[in-house]
Amino acid sequence: MAANCIFCKIIKGAIPSHKVLETELTYAFLDISPLSTGHLVIPKAHAQFFHQVPDENLADLLPVAKKVALAIGAKDYNLLQNNGRLAHQAVDHVHFHIIPKPNETEGLGIEWPMLKPTQEQLLATKNSIVEKL
Incomplete structure (x- = not known):
């Protein structure tokens, strides 16, 4: 655990939380600033x-x-996990958001600007990934 990590402090009980489930390796609790009635x-x-x-x-x-x-x-819901500041990670401890989407206005709103790679670009990307696996 990291001494200055807010989530590590929550796990240790140093910061209160609304825990919904805990196992030996995992901790689930209410998000105090949810987009919808969500959990972390x-x-x-x-x-x-x-x-x-x-x-x-x-x-x-x-x-x-x-x-x-x-x-x-x-x-309907989103399961969201961000990695790094550019990807909108606000807390430096891996966390999954479970975000219910009850209607068009509540929950996560996503714009998904799609790229249009060529078959050659897709093949090059695939080969690069496969080489590293």
Whole structure:
């Protein structure tokens, strides 16, 4: 855990939270500034970026997120996880937002400007990824 991390402090109980579910490796609680009636699901292991979270924590985290999403009961919702400032990560501890979308005005609004890559660009991107796996 990181000493100055607000989410690590929440996990330790140093900052109060409205916990909805906790396992040995995962902590789920209410978001105090939600876009909709939402929840946060976080690994107890401190990691700033998704790719830094230990696999055992990820294996526990997604089933917890699924349980919380089902308990929220929203037909439509977003599961959002941001990495880095340009991607709008506000807290440097990996966290998944479960954001119900009850109607057009509540919840997450997304503009999705699509690129139009050529088949050659797609092939080059695929090859670059496959080489690194």
